[in-house]
Amino acid sequence: MATAYTPGLLVSENITVRKVRRLPIQGEVLVQEGQEVAPQDVVARALLPGKPHTLNAANKMALMPEDVPSHLLVREGDEVEEGQLLAATKGIFGFGKKELRSPISGKLEMVSRVTGQLTLREKPVPVELTAYLRGKVVEILPQEGVVVETSGAFVQGIFGVGGERVGTLAMAVASPDEPLEESHIGPQHRAKVVVGGSLVSLGVLRKAAEMGVQALVAGGIWDTDLADFIGYEIGVAITGQEDIPLTLIITEGFGPMAMAHRTFRLLQSLEGREAAVNGATQVRAGVLRPELVIPVEGERQSQEESLATSLEVGTPVRLIREPYFGLLGVVTALPPDLQTIETEARVRVAKVRLPSGEEVWVPRANMELLAGD
Amino acid sequence: MDRILATDCGSTTTKAILIEKVGDEYRLIARGEAPTTVEAPFEDVTVGVLNAVREVQELTGRRLLQEDGEKILIREGNEESGVDAYFSTSSAGGGLQMMVAGVVRTMTAESAQRAALGAGAIVVDAISIDDGRLPYQKIERIRTVRPDMLLLSGGVDGGTVSHVVELAELIRAADPKPRLGIGYRLPVIFAGNVGARRHVEEVLGDVVDLRIVDNLRPTLDKEVLGPAREEIHDLFMEHVMAQAPGYHKLMEWTSAPIMPTPGAVGLLMETVARQRGLSLLGVDIGGATTDVFSVFRGTFNRTVSANLGMSYSMANVLLEAGLAQIERWLPFEVPPAVLRNRIRNKMIRPTSIPQTLEDLMVEQAVAREALRLALEHHKSLAVELKGVQRQQELSAFLDYEGSGSTLVNLMDLNLIIGSGGTLSHAPRRVQAALMMLDAFQPEGVTELAVDSIFMMPQLGVLSPLQEEAATQVFERDCLIRLGTVVAPKGTAQPGEAILHARYPGGSVELKAGEILRMPVGEGKELSVELRPARGFDVGSGPGKAREVTLTGGAVGILWDGRGRPLQLPADPRLRRESLWRWFEALDAYPSMPRTVAAGGS
Numbered sequence: 001m002a003t004a005y006t007p008g009l010l011v012s013e014n015i016t017v018r019k020v021r022r023l024p025i026q027g028e029v030l031v032q033e034g035q036e037v038a039p040q041d042v043v044a045r046a047l048l049p050g051k052p053h054t055l056n057a058a059n060k061m062a063l064m065p066e067d068v069p070s071h072l073l074v075r076e077g078d079e080v081e082e083g084q085l086l087a088a089t090k091g092i093f094g095f096g097k098k099e100l101r102s103p104i105s106g107k108l109e110m111v112s113r114v115t116g117q118l119t120l121r122e123k124p125v126p127v128e129l130t131a132y133l134r135g136k137v138v139e140i141l142p143q144e145g146v147v148v149e150t151s152g153a154f155v156q157g158i159f160g161v162g163g164e165r166v167g168t169l170a171m172a173v174a175s176p177d178e179p180l181e182e183s184h185i186g187p188q189h190r191a192k193v194v195v196g197g198s199l200v201s202l203g204v205l206r207k208a209a210e211m212g213v214q215a216l217v218a219g220g221i222w223d224t225d226l227a228d229f230i231g232y233e234i235g236v237a238i239t240g241q242e243d244i245p246l247t248l249i250i251t252e253g254f255g256p257m258a259m260a261h262r263t264f265r266l267l268q269s270l271e272g273r274e275a276a277v278n279g280a281t282q283v284r285a286g287v288l289r290p291e292l293v294i295p296v297e298g299e300r301q302s303q304e305e306s307l308a309t310s311l312e313v314g315t316p317v318r319l320i321r322e323p324y325f326g327l328l329g330v331v332t333a334l335p336p337d338l339q340t341i342e343t344e345a346r347v348r349v350a351k352v353r354l355p356s357g358e359e360v361w362v363p364r365a366n367m368e369l370l371a372g373d
Numbered sequence: 374m375d376r377i378l379a380t381d382c383g384s385t386t387t388k389a390i391l392i393e394k395v396g397d398e399y400r401l402i403a404r405g406e407a408p409t410t411v412e413a414p415f416e417d418v419t420v421g422v423l424n425a426v427r428e429v430q431e432l433t434g435r436r437l438l439q440e441d442g443e444k445i446l447i448r449e450g451n452e453e454s455g456v457d458a459y460f461s462t463s464s465a466g467g468g469l470q471m472m473v474a475g476v477v478r479t480m481t482a483e484s485a486q487r488a489a490l491g492a493g494a495i496v497v498d499a500i501s502i503d504d505g506r507l508p509y510q511k512i513e514r515i516r517t518v519r520p521d522m523l524l525l526s527g528g529v530d531g532g533t534v535s536h537v538v539e540l541a542e543l544i545r546a547a548d549p550k551p552r553l554g555i556g557y558r559l560p561v562i563f564a565g566n567v568g569a570r571r572h573v574e575e576v577l578g579d580v581v582d583l584r585i586v587d588n589l590r591p592t593l594d595k596e597v598l599g600p601a602r603e604e605i606h607d608l609f610m611e612h613v614m615a616q617a618p619g620y621h622k623l624m625e626w627t628s629a630p631i632m633p634t635p636g637a638v639g640l641l642m643e644t645v646a647r648q649r650g651l652s653l654l655g656v657d658i659g660g661a662t663t664d665v666f667s668v669f670r671g672t673f674n675r676t677v678s679a680n681l682g683m684s685y686s687m688a689n690v691l692l693e694a695g696l697a698q699i700e701r702w703l704p705f706e707v708p709p710a711v712l713r714n715r716i717r718n719k720m721i722r723p724t725s726i727p728q729t730l731e732d733l734m735v736e737q738a739v740a741r742e743a744l745r746l747a748l749e750h751h752k753s754l755a756v757e758l759k760g761v762q763r764q765q766e767l768s769a770f771l772d773y774e775g776s777g778s779t780l781v782n783l784m785d786l787n788l789i790i791g792s793g794g795t796l797s798h799a800p801r802r803v804q805a806a807l808m809m810l811d812a813f814q815p816e817g818v819t820e821l822a823v824d825s826i827f828m829m830p831q832l833g834v835l836s837p838l839q840e841e842a843a844t845q846v847f848e849r850d851c852l853i854r855l856g857t858v859v860a861p862k863g864t865a866q867p868g869e870a871i872l873h874a875r876y877p878g879g880s881v882e883l884k885a886g887e888i889l890r891m892p893v894g895e896g897k898e899l900s901v902e903l904r905p906a907r908g909f910d911v912g913s914g915p916g917k918a919r920e921v922t923l924t925g926g927a928v929g930i931l932w933d934g935r936g937r938p939l940q941l942p943a944d945p946r947l948r949r950e951s952l953w954r955w956f957e958a959l960d961a962y963p964s965m966p967r968t969v970a971a972g973g974s
Contacts, residue, residue: 024550025550049548051509051512051513052509052512052546052547052548053509054508054509054512054542054543054546065535109546110542110545110546110576112538112542112576114534114535114538114572115535115538115539115542117539117542119542119545119546121546158721158722159721222710222714223710223713223714223717224710224713233688233691233692234688235680235686235688235689235691235692235693236661236680236685236686236688236689237685237686237688237720237721253714253717253718253721253722254713254714254717254718254721255714255718281721283684283685283720283721283723320718320722320725321718321722321725321726321727321728321732322715322727322728322729322731322732323728323729323732325718341728342728342729342730342963343727343728343729343730343732343733343800344800344801344963345726345727345733345798345800347726362728363725363726363728365724365725365726366725366726366728368722
């Protein structure tokens, strides 16, 4: 039987983090194995083929497609400049003369005798891939990219928007259950990764954008505020490409929710350090969660901290579904047999002691393991 | 062939089934499952396959793996250990993502779409000369989408060449790269006008991996999808699967090529419909997508609604349907912001399950809308061929707006098969039946069933090779028959008599606005005479009587007088009361206080 509980989000003080940095197409790797890199260092580069333009010469010149090549003043493969004359017809007694000029600077790639179409291509566009993490290049993927490794703290959120950013970690609230207010954000947070408590609102997001904040991290957000901030509603949990001025990482879920104490305390202890963050989320096979990586120099270990992956009596858990959504607790019993719950579904359950002392039955699918809180 | 092993490598779980011949018939002996291991840290699909098979091995006590446990054991004779054949399907790694192109949106581009969907692909975009986009927009789209392969069609044989070549030129200009395998050439299948082949080859031959097959629309009134579909399957094996971790090993193990999961399900549906002479509708509601399969008038169609699902695309159901459409299925009031947050929280924690009854109802309300939207989508693509009546030059159809009528006829529909966790694992079977009734609104007399453990993919891949084994196991071990619904088509004021049904030893009076449940168990039948009221149709025409045999099942026989189209009271209070009344009449949920109100976030 497949595991009936969710391994929690990874929150670790010291872990080896490896990131594969891969170009979208083949290119050139610019660093060596073993080289130390900073987040903004370019590690690989490729030339993306320029944007193509099609030009229907037959229509524009009133020619049959097969007659287009004989009226061209340039040949396939020639470089062309914007405005350059590509083709001309003489007309009759000087009347009805037609000219065709290039709309772009680039290359004439193809001339079609069937459609009378010209394909012109703009100059190649260089794409540069940065290291993202401060660390060491541990592997070269020839022509494709590199693997960068670092050691430090690693925190996964549950959901995020916005791509990779780097900034200094700054705490904006004093406790994990304190909502982030507009007054908490100021000019001192320019270029910072700002950590709030239980809730981030639309007003806070706008103020943070105005102040030049790189990223915001908080426990929860109202669904409607998120839609207003990014300008549309997210339908499928695949994010990271949004065109927004800052990256947002939600650690717990939608609605006001105190950030897990351990996450908050860990981030608090690392205030002032450089954090690499990425809001990209993909909730499906090969789950990708948003993350914060905070390299801690001089404490590099090759040992990975293993996440609690087995549910036992005494395991701290977070409950992730109604009617206990957002509560933390400790497992007190794990009956092996299937039990019938209120919906009449027969599932595996666990008994969980809530902070109030009350003990409740919860389907194992509705809890996430916490690695010691 | 007496012992057959089959696996389906899904994106999260790999499922194995063992089939054996017991006496004269094939039966399911055991099933096992294990997490799919395509992703890190394993990056080898065979690890999950071996784990799933190991579970079957432990459950049955039969040795199915070689001694080192590293490979499936294929036996030569009738030895005690091993299997006679092993098959597999796969949808891991995002399945097969395709882009299609054709000259006219409603004709060759649509035929190309049907070919790709029928082969089990997700169609990420359909490009056509008349799709309203400018050439550079189409090029940009081809460049950014990065499909696994592209199917180019266009032109009947002897028809347009220049439009087809224009599409080929767009593809060349885009210089598309495949999603997997950096540095590989994108596979492109050309299934268009034979007269354009030479030109297409000239334009594309040196930049993509070009394959040429028979025209999928050789004449306007003929659609021939087989050759294109087969080429898609071959390329799926050669390119897509070969790029996925561990698949080269798995490909060596199987007794027949690995198929994309939905392609295999489609094959099974086609086989069943052909054998039993049925019109059927199949639906698989998953976490990310909802697939709809249909066979009407012998024509098979499949659509995939890529972003309608019950977990990570659940919020998209909210977006496409709107909150009010979901709320209308709830018998209690929930503050809109709370409902929205709840749906989003399921999206980000997709493996969680409803613990409270109220939460279960919310999920089933979303499922109704996902199913309804998926059927709408399906109806728009499962259509008669367009343009058949007008024998003109193909280019004359560029502005042709006429649409072929849909093949989906809910009155002709004989059987609905539901699968996917929400339907197959609904705590009460009647909940699955009701979700399908509300979402699809079948008319007249329709049988309902659910797939017990989703083994249709494995049976599908088996069906072309061992049709008998596949259909026997499907009928006996895979399908759970829920029963039959009788739903007169038409509307009337609540309380008006709309149907009188007589059967040996009894009768039913059905009134508008009510739904009744009659317990008739599996394997039992009821011969009835249906006499609809004036204006109501049960399959023989408005007001016309019909004699029919209804089959029972886990739910029994349902008499649905709620009208077609289904009438929900506009007033929220009355609507909620109606829902409670229907739930009670069907014994759909355990009793709960009607005043329940959803709280929390």
